[in-house]
Amino acid sequence: MTDLMDRPQEAPGRTARTVVIDRTATPPPLAQQRRSLGGVTQDDLLTIGGAAVSAICTALLLFGRVAPVAGAFGFVIVAYVLFVLTYAMLVSLREERPAVVDKVMAVLLGSAAAVAGIALFSVIVFTLWRGRAALGHANLYYRDMSEALPTDPLSVGGIGHAILGTLIMISLAILLTVPLGLTCAVFLNESGSRAAGLVRAIVDAMTALPSILAGLFIFATWILILGFERSGLAAAISMSIMMLPIIIRSADVVLRLVPGNLREASAALGAPQWRSVRHVVLPTARSGLATAVILGVARGLGETAPILLTAGFTATLNTNPLSGPMVSLPLATFDFVQSPQQTLIARGFATGAVLMVVVLVLFVIARFIGGRPAGRVSKRQAQRLAARSARDVERFDARYLEAS
8 A cells, every 4th residue: 555645845847756655565674783603702601601510510419319320430421411401502592593503513622622632731741740750860861771770770871772763763764755655645636547546545545554564564575585684774664654644645635625726727827737736736735745744754653563573672872774773762662661660660751751752843843844824925935936026027028028
C-alpha cells in the first residue's frame, strides 16, 4: 500500500514532483558487527576460569563422594573432559555454533600444545638435574675415559671422545645425505616421469625402517662382505640411511608449497627448468629445506644401535673416521646409565645434556644458513639485491647500445 505525500507549493517555472513512500518495503539490514578471530578477551578468561573451577569441583565430588573410583590420572582425565564440556556449554549461551566450535577447538589445540611443552620442559629439567653433579667439572668436556675407572670421582675422565666422535660422524652423514636428499626431493617434485611414484613409495617405506636393520645392513655389506673395519665412516653411512628418508619427505612437502605461478613466471621469461629450480624454487623454500635438514640430523644424532654395530665402542679419543672404533654421545649415555655406580649415572645424564646442546647448536646453525622466510630480506640482502639489479641494468643498457 502506498501513500501520497502532500504536494508542496509549486514555484513558477518548475514542474511539481510527487514523493511516493512504500510502507511495505523491507528495511535495509543492519550492519553486522564483526567478531574478532584472534586474541583473548576478559570474557574468555572468565569463562575458562569458571569452567575450570566447575570441572575440578565436579571431579572432586565424583571421586570423593559419588563414584567408587580413585587415582590421580583418572581424576585429571575426568576433570579435563568436564572442563571442555562446561566451557562449550558456557560459550553456547552467548555465541552461535561457529563461534562455539572455534573456541572449543582453540582450547583443545592449546591444551595439546601445553602438554607437549610440559613434556619437553620436564625432559630437559630432569636431564639437567640428574647430571648437575658432572656438568660442573671442566674435565667432562675435553678428557676421555681411557684412564678413568668406574669408581673414580667425576673429576677424572670425561666425554671429549664422544663429543668429537659425534661431530665427525654427523658431519660425514650430512655430507652424504643432504645433497642426495635435496636432489631426490627436487626430482620428485619437478620430474614428471613414472619413476617418481616408485621412488616416493620406496622413501615412504624407508621412513618406517628400524634403525637396527640399517646398522645390520652396513655391518653385513661394509664390514663383512667388503672387508672394511669398524669406523666412524661406517657409522656415518648407517646414520645417513636413517636420515635420508626424513630429509626427502620433509623437503618434498616443502617444495610442494612453492606457488606454481612462480614456476610459470620463470618459464614465461624464457628460463629453462633447471634455472627455475636453482634461482626460484630453492631460494623460496630455503627456510623449509633448512627445517627438513634439522629433522634428519636430529634423527641421526639420536641413533645408538647402528653406531654400536658399525663403529663399536671405545673409551679413548679417535680422530680418524676411516680406522678404529669411535663412540657417539647417545652410545656413551647408554653405556653410562646402565652402570650401578652413581658417578657414572650422573656422567650419563650429563652426556645427554651435552647432546641436547649439540642439537640446539646445529639447529641455530641450520636456521642461520636457511635465512629468513621467502619475501623477507635483511638490510644486507636488500643492498646485495639492489647492487645485482644495478649490474643487470648496466648489462642491458650495454646490449641495447651494441644492438643499436
